[in-house]
Amino acid sequence: MDWDLEKDDGQKKAKKGKKKALTAVVAVLITILVGGAIGGGIGVTTWYLNKEDSSSTSTGYSFAQNGYSGNSVQALLSVPQADSNIADICGKMEGSVVTVVTQIMMQNLFQATQTAEGLGSGIIFEEDADHVYIVTNAHVIEDANTVYIYYNDTQSVPAYVRGADTSADLAVLYMKKSEIPEDIRAGIKVATLGDSDAIRVGELAIAIGSPEGKAFGNTVTVGCISGTQREITVDGNSLKVIQTDAAINPGNSGGALVNANAEVIGINTAKINDTEVEGMGFAIPMAVAKPIMEELLDKGSVERPALGISEYALIPEAIADAYHVPVGIMVYEVSRGSAAADAGIRQGDIITEIDGRDITSLETVTEILSEHEVGDVVEVTLIRNRNTHEPIKVMLTLQNQEETTGGTEDFWGRSEREDDSGNRSPFTIE
Structure with a gap:
């Protein structure tokens, strides 16, 4: 079985790089985004179809990697009488x-x-x-x-x-x-954590962090809450975030988004990476972050259900029509000994359904997995034969994402990219 689709390994390491469009009558842009939510320590490939007219641009998000050209004073003026207590708020955050x-x-x-x-x-x-x-x-x-x-x-x-x-x-x-x-x-002072579910659009927002180098530690920028319950996708991960126009600069990642009560309501994480857009930063809400922080503190990891697919590609409808393949997720690599491998899923398979739900986006897979726990059994429908598109149904027992880091198997079952310990974690843990 061979599908007429190719993976661009050359872009695999450029996961935070800016996407470039390939212009032709029909051009396919393939960007490898390492670290998605399906397999656990996995790579994600997103397919885009570009028509001959490439004048339109797409908005990208970055992890506060680019400078901010907006004006913090303008943001301050949009919050009536906010300047009277900002210094007091920042004083309460000192040491946190x-x-x-x-x-x-x-x-x-x-x-x-x-x-x-x-x-x-x-x-x-x-x-x-x-x-x-x-x-x-x-x-x-x-x-x-x-x-x-x-x-x-x-x-x-x-x-x-x-x-x-x-x-x-x-x-x-x-x-x-x-x-x-x-x-x-x-x-040293322990920060007070606030209720991000209680915030309203237009309320004061203060971003505190260390932008552009060590010399600018605890820099304060001021704005307002621009939006709540936003959803963005960065490097293949779907994040629910707070939007703010308080400047988020390089080095702000991991810093505090603070309300008028000097409570941390969010963790600054990203901004829109577009030269035509200013003042659109994003923070992980404390209501989302706090239970994860507590689980990491208690266990050192977060248990998330995973299929065990190491690398995959989303094939949207436009690409499916152009190449006469099904809409779904193409499997590039399966983690050795994973749930996917045990279920018989192979490199080159296209997953079209999970538990009877059509797979039309990466968010769909993330949503399905979020509804399950480790150990649950799901039905996976896949297409292996290009000519007949005959569906194959397999039962797969979801495993912990942390258990899917031990090497991969190619089409012939050969192991790849595994170190001596079988652990590919990038973190040094004492």
């Missing part, structure tokens, strides 16, 4: 928002090892007798070999990863109190 610095070991073209540095923000949300706990975005610490909390040029504190949930883009770090200098420990 920190600068998260990561170091990543990389090889250059000459195979020499170099250290690259990343920057983000974090919120202190819990402490016990021995530790201080910080929440940040999972993408802030992705691929990090070491993590530390920066305070000034002479003082920084090692941080360790308690757990991360890439699907929700959240991670919990901790500092050991025994490693925190006394003067820094005295200034």
